[in-house]
Amino acid sequence: MRTFRKETIPSQEDNLVSKTTRNNQGDEKTPATSPPSMDEDRRVQISRLTEIGIALSAELDLDALVEKALQYARELTHADAGTLYLLQDGALHYKIIQNESLGIFRGGTTGEKVGFEPVALEKTNVSAYAALLGRTVRIEDVYKSEEFDFSGPRRFDEATGYRARSMLVVPMKNHEKAVIGVVQLINATDPETGQVVGFSDDAVHLAEAMASQAAVAITNAGLVEEIRNLFNSLVKVLATAIDRKSHYTGNHVQRVAEFNVMIAKAIHDKTAGPFADVRFSDGELEEMRLAGWLHDVGKITTPVSVMDKSTKLETVFDRIGLIETRFALVRRLKEIGSLERKARLMQDGAGEEALQRVDDELAREIEVLEGDLRFVVRCNQPGEFLADEDLERLREIAQRTYLEDGAEKPCLTEDEVRNLTIRKGTLTCEEIEVMREHVVTTARMLEQVPFRGRLSDVPRIASQHHEKLNGAGYPRGLKAANISLQSRILAVADLYEALSAKDRPYKKPMTEDQILSILQRAADNDEIDRDIVGLLIEDRLHRRFEEAYRPTDAPRPFADG
Numbered sequence: 001m002r003t004f005r006k007e008t009i010p011s012q013e014d015n016l017v018s019k020t021t022r023n024n025q026g027d028e029k030t031p032a033t034s035p036p037s038m039d040e041d042r043r044v045q046i047s048r049l050t051e052i053g054i055a056l057s058a059e060l061d062l063d064a065l066v067e068k069a070l071q072y073a074r075e076l077t078h079a080d081a082g083t084l085y086l087l088q089d090g091a092l093h094y095k096i097i098q099n100e101s102l103g104i105f106r107g108g109t110t111g112e113k114v115g116f117e118p119v120a121l122e123k124t125n126v127s128a129y130a131a132l133l134g135r136t137v138r139i140e141d142v143y144k145s146e147e148f149d150f151s152g153p154r155r156f157d158e159a160t161g162y163r164a165r166s167m168l169v170v171p172m173k174n175h176e177k178a179v180i181g182v183v184q185l186i187n188a189t190d191p192e193t194g195q196v197v198g199f200s201d202d203a204v205h206l207a208e209a210m211a212s213q214a215a216v217a218i219t220n221a222g223l224v225e226e227i228r229n230l231f232n233s234l235v236k237v238l239a240t241a242i243d244r245k246s247h248y249t250g251n252h253v254q255r256v257a258e259f260n261v262m263i264a265k266a267i268h269d270k271t272a273g274p275f276a277d278v279r280f281s282d283g284e285l286e287e288m289r290l291a292g293w294l295h296d297v298g299k300i301t302t303p304v305s306v307m308d309k310s311t312k313l314e315t316v317f318d319r320i321g322l323i324e325t326r327f328a329l330v331r332r333l334k335e336i337g338s339l340e341r342k343a344r345l346m347q348d349g350a351g352e353e354a355l356q357r358v359d360d361e362l363a364r365e366i367e368v369l370e371g372d373l374r375f376v377v378r379c380n381q382p383g384e385f386l387a388d389e390d391l392e393r394l395r396e397i398a399q400r401t402y403l404e405d406g407a408e409k410p411c412l413t414e415d416e417v418r419n420l421t422i423r424k425g426t427l428t429c430e431e432i433e434v435m436r437e438h439v440v441t442t443a444r445m446l447e448q449v450p451f452r453g454r455l456s457d458v459p460r461i462a463s464q465h466h467e468k469l470n471g472a473g474y475p476r477g478l479k480a481a482n483i484s485l486q487s488r489i490l491a492v493a494d495l496y497e498a499l500s501a502k503d504r505p506y507k508k509p510m511t512e513d514q515i516l517s518i519l520q521r522a523a524d525n526d527e528i529d530r531d532i533v534g535l536l537i538e539d540r541l542h543r544r545f546e547e548a549y550r551p552t553d554a555p556r557p558f559a560d561g
Contacts, residue, residue, distance in 0.1 A: 082097075083096070097116075173211070295461075307435070375390075467491070499519070
């Protein structure tokens with residue numbers, strides 16, 4: 001074999017390969033030889049390379065992809081060790097390192113950081129050289145090479161007792177012939193003797209084919225990841241816009257999305273009980289996360305006056321102020337009427353006793369009026385469930401009238417009575433239907449998005465979070481058999497978040513016991529899944545969730561005694 005001498009390193013415009021041997025991708029080629037016969041070994045190599053290409057093209061996780069790429073490259077070339085770099089931000093970044101003899105496996109899916117600084121694009125470094133020129137470099141013994149700076153490998157060898165000899169450095173070129181990284185293979189071994197040998201011509205060809213397939217696969221995975229990130233960002237932007245529409249539900253969607261996935265992962269991890277056989281793939285978890293982010297997207301059409309209705313009489317403003325003004329007018333009219341009666345009595349020569357009776361009657365009327373106003377103000381609040389006697393008293397107050405400019409007017413209008421007699425919450429029947437319409441709108445909007453493959457169930461999951469197992473939910477009144485586990489999980493996450501929110505104007509903040517009691521009662525009534533609620537309570541998932549997603553300066557929720 002020829003040795004590679006420093007003075008033979010050409011410029012980037014030249015066609016170079018070292019023995020360092022030149023590559024076979026359109027540059028100066030190795031001396032022509034007769035093609036090898038298609039023997040069994042060659043057929044096995046081609047078959048394996050095909051299998052590897054299929055495996056790489058099917059992998060979309062970048063960590064798993066670079067790990068497989070390096071492993072396959074080492075397998076095809078019988079390399080003892082190797083490193084895979086990706087070209088990012090003007091430098092070569094270590095993505096994975098493997099060394100069979102030393103038992104070193106870092107990067108990729110191992111979870112262990114590589115721990116080396118990026119390699120600058122300087123031609124004195126062999127990997128950078130291969131990346132800059134897009135050329136394969138083959139070296140018989142790195143300790144005898146004068147072309148590149150191998151001080152790094154020498155220091156590594158001194159620290160570990162390893163001895164790097166043969167090296168093959170292959171640029172990874174994608175479908176556009178752009179270099180996206182480098183595969184560096186070290187110490188080819190003879191399969192029969194285990195001795196370190198140089199990388200053969202076959203090894204070079206296989207490594208280049210492998211690197212090309214890996215580059216295309218990595219590029220495709222990057223494009224898929226970019227599209228996924230873009231889509232997820234758009235989803236979060238839309239969900240954030242929905243949350244910001246209401247002053248009181250600023251983080252509802254985000255909290256539901258995260259708690260939704262937390263519950264699903266807890267179910268996935270169960271090895272006993274009702275969920276022992278339930279497992280969710282990464283794709284299904286992603287599908288559930290997106291469904292959580294999009295479950296309330298239909299609220300974009302819900303009027304803020306309905307979403308944020310904090311009292312029964314609130315529209316653009318709280319109409320209790322109008323009633324208070326009206327009652328003040330009634331009081332003033334009563335006082336004027338009392339003064340007029342006293343003036344007539346005095347003209348008729350009535351004594352102090354008659355005048356006192358007028359004052360006493362006015363005092364009683366004002367006491368009743370003020371009591372009625374206090375009662376109306378209390379009824380305007382959503383915190384109490386109105387009893388039958390309260391409803392009757394409201395109707396009696398509404399029947400009372402007063403004269404203004406000669407016209408008889410009611411103390412409470414028909415619309416005010418209709419709102420004040422809401423037994424629970426702040427919404428009328430019509431407003432409840434407006435709120436419920438957001439689920440229908442959510443389904444219609446999501447049906448316009450071409451969800452495919454592992455995300456195909458996002459619209460269904462998102463639009464079923466208000467269905468109840470007993471058939472009393474909406475919008476379709478589905479029963480248990482037609483409500484998926486994913487939709488049941490989202491329903492529990494959504495209900496928990498609504499109950500635990502501290503800033504809703506239409507309800508008072510609840511204690512942990514109150515929240516769990518309501519969840520349990522809903523489960524007992526077959527409204528939500530009792531097994532999911534049982535898991536939430538037994539494993540204290542709500543506490544883990546609140547601890548993970550509370551603001552750093554917020555007090556710890558649900559802290560033990």
